[in-house]
Amino acid sequence: MSDAVPRRVSVLGATGSIGTSTLDVIARHPGRYRVHALTAHRSREALLALCRVHAPALAVLDREVDAAWLRERLHEAGLATEVRCGPEALVEVSEAPEVDVVMAAIVGAAGLLPTLASVRAGKRVLLANKEALVMSGALFMEAVGRSGATLLPIDSEHNAIYQCLPVEHRGGLARHGVTQLLLTASGGPFRGWTAGDLAAVTPAQACAHPNWTMGRKISVDSATLMNKGLELIEACWLFDARPDQVKVVVHPQSVIHSMAAYSDGSVLAQLGNPDMRTPIAYGLAWPERIDAGVAALDLFEVARLDFEPPDEVAFPCLRLAREAMAEGGTAPAVLNAANEVAVEAFLAGRLGFAGIGELVARVRDACPVEPAGELAGILDADARARKEAVACLTRR
Ligand SMILES: NC(=O)C1=CN([C@@H]2O[C@H](COP(=O)(O)OP(=O)(O)OC[C@H]3O[C@@H](n4cnc5c(N)ncnc54)[C@H](OP(=O)(O)O)[C@@H]3O)[C@@H](O)[C@H]2O)C=CC1
Ligand SMILES: CC(=O)[C@@H](O)[C@H](O)COP(=O)(O)O
């Protein structure tokens, strides 16, 4: 990549954990990257602060009332950033011809349409928003193939696997001598706890991840192991793998970010400190490498690496996700939607921790699986599953 022309980047979900880490990496390389657009949902003050630093051409918020507030503050600050609002504006900044790179870091299903728009427009897409791929796997990957978009996984495990696979790895793992993908899991804050221990855990406990600082939704997903379930589905789509080719390995230190096993007995791993700036820098610069601001890994400090199997009895969400992937069609979209409603209810104190998996299973049982060929069908399955999940919560 030439240093002469900076790549223009839209950061979707700029005020979040991945968004701010992305902007930290970008700020270290002003000659390489220029921020085109920054988006947030309701965090207008945080978005204003980011606009002051990065002076994007565009900023996007959900509601006009917040957009008007931001316009006024930017005007007072003498900044020329244009402010837009709503889901259509998210799509616009994802597909605009002047954009080279899109960081897809909105949390949840809200990221599907803009992420898909960036794929269809053939951008370099840095995929953090795993829910978008989980919901629409086949359609999403077909769009990547058709448009020629460069899809780079940012999720730490998938970024690690990407680094451990041959550069050209399409056409099935076996073709490249890969026998298994080893997806590492920290085990979350409740690793080793029994179902009984989990009965009274609080949102604050669930969000206290042992190794990573992340948004609240993914933190709860890590605690239930639904994050690993979503990641299993994500790995199947990204690397053309069957669910039985992806083995989840609990590795409490989160130093090995995942591995690929080969037919000759080799196992390739990617290691590093648990800091998302490493996969983000990899995605931004690929195939080059750039400074991410991450300290070198000190193996003497790490000292030991432990491995154990996941507990799918106390943490049923991993199994539910594997089953949804095996079932196919709209089953992963239903799983994802039910989980989003359940996590929101848990964080709001309306559902217990064990209730998350129970609600996902009940919604799964109530929602018939349809083929997932069209976007409309996927969005419809998502809407129906949310409605069913809310109804289940009300009936309790
Ligand atoms: N954090 C991490 O280390 C990792 C995250 N990921 C994935 O990356 C994604 C982002 O995670 P994370 O950064 O932790 O999440 P955060 O909750 O920290 O940030 C979410 C971002 O999305 C915006 N947002 C939320 N809801 C909407 C909506 N309805 N419409 C538009 N924008 C919205 C938020 O805006 P606002 O601030 O206004 O609410 C915020 O900018 C998730 O899919 C997660 O699974 C994957 C691997 C690691
Ligand atoms: C940083 C990242 O990629 C997260 O998805 C992380 O993997 C969460 O950790 P666990 O789900 O393994 O607890």
Ligand SMILES: [Mn+2]
């Ligand atoms: Mn991950």
